[in-house]
Amino acid sequence: MTALVPPGAADAPSTAVAAGGGARTAGAADRRTQCWLDLRTVGDAAGAVRDEALHAGFDAILAADPADLRELPPTVTRVLLPEGADLPSDLGAADLVVVVPAAHGARDRLAAAHPGTSFGSYVEVTDADTLAAACASARRDPCTVLRFRDPTNIPLEIVLAAAADADRLVVTVVGDAEEAAIHADVLEHGPGAVLLAPSRPGEATRLVEAVRRRSPDLTLSTFTVTGITHIGAGERACVDTCTYLRQDEGILVGSRARALVLCVSETHPLPYMPTRPFRVNAGAVMSYTLADVERTRYLSELRAGDTVLAVGADGRTRRVPVGRVKIETRPLLSIDAVADCGEPVNLIVQDDWHVRILGPGARVLNSTALRPGDQLLGYLPERARHVGYAIDELCHEL
Structure with missing residues (x-):
């Protein structure tokens, strides 16, 4: 199972300062952004998209039904994000259950009721109050999945800054590979993972290319x-x-x-x-x-x-x-x-x-x-x- 930790968290980035006062984080380019697949809205193409994501090396696959996680290999983190206010009586093969605290209850209480299962939080950021909740979750919970309503990166910057020293995994919902690449550059290193619900085969591969492309070294x-x-x-x-x-x-x-x-x-x-x-x-x-x-x-x-x-x-x-x-x-x-x-x-x-x-x-x-x-x-x-x-x-x- 993929570890639920922020990629590169153990590597403290160094800062190289250019003459004239400029600085950039030398370790930012070395951080690895996890790729997560959301199967909940893919529909009839779910099988093809899932297989493509596995082939492309996705780190986690998220579904609303535990049955959709049953046949996944142990090389990926199996993530359950249940629909409705009630958790399934059987969480199945889920390695991580992401809950909406307002609907499902406090994460700590759920974790105590289901020993051996890791719980994270889902927060939709729409205003100052939900932004504050997102910051608190990103500092506290092992994993926080965030959806941002408005087309601005400022809330994401605030969450990443708030959780910079917390050693937690922040996952952001993205609409396509281009948006994922933008998220990956926010505050130089972006969130630990991006979550995509592809509309067609091919988008999962493009997501990996967008967030993991690293310019290779040259032999001079x-x-x-x-x-x-x-x-x-x-x-x-x-x-x-x-x-x-x-x-x-x-x-x-x-x-x-x-x-x-x-x-x-x-x-x-x-x-x-x-x-x-x-x-x-x-x-x-x-x-x-x-x-x-x-x-x-x-x-x-x-x-x-x-x-x-x-x-x-x-x-x-x-x-x-x-x-x-x-x-x-x-x-x-x-x-x-x-x-x-x-x-x-x-x-x-x-x-x-x-x-x-x-x-x-x-x-x-x-x-x-x-x-x-x-x-x-x-x-x-x-x-x-x-x-x-x-x-x-x-x-x-x-």
Whole structure:
């Protein structure tokens, strides 16, 4: 049976503070959001949806009738949320019974009457009084299932803040995978679980993809600089993200899709301007970057609302939203390098000392101070690209 504890509760998240005062919870991306399936309103598709959820690795399945839980495997938590004011005389195979205290009675009294069965509470948040009840339940009960009436995340933020140190499981009802992804980001880590009643097969799989998708680590390589050339004026792009980037974090940029260099964020102090820890002065407009681990984009293609892959010097990645791409004409510098495997590397950036690149050990390198023999951090995707997708075909990039 799946443990009824908040995922990641045992791991106290650390906080990384970027230059300029920005902070983000480093452990938030590592928290695992449980996926719960609600069978009560699925109807004739219940069997297909249940099987899909089991295959997708759902953590719990909720039903109103104990009979619907009888054949479930012990790999999932079997949750009973009875309809009406009376509990069934036989709770069947339920591992957890979620009750409405106003209808079914106090959870403590029910737990005493049914030893060996765990009880949780269901609260529909519609006003200040029910919000207070939700906060109390989230601090007190082993599990609280919440439905929020209004299209705002403020009540959820309040509940999560109230229960932050309580080590209890909070489950929120969601309408679809998109809403689940939003809930999962509230206060950086969201509730411990999301509960979905799918209207058709396929939605359970989309829910898992939405809340559990983690950007995988990349194995970074070391490139050796072979030449530096001042090439005259051209357009370069600054990528402004909607998040603070760490001092060892930037985006991968390159003139060729098979070799990308780690351009650092503007989190390091400069003598003539304030830090901008949301920005990467990335490179010439025709340069490639990674939108995620699977797909490249040209810097000139990025728009507000797109995503770009933020990459740390240790290879950890996260998809971050783009807020703006700032393209201006500037003198340009061409940096040539080579990977240990012999793969040629080229990066074209603004020809200015304050444009920086990361080297091994997260060493910050001013681009105009680079010399042949210096080492850069980068990534070798290895495969050619067509409209950003990896392909296996003859493709020479010169």
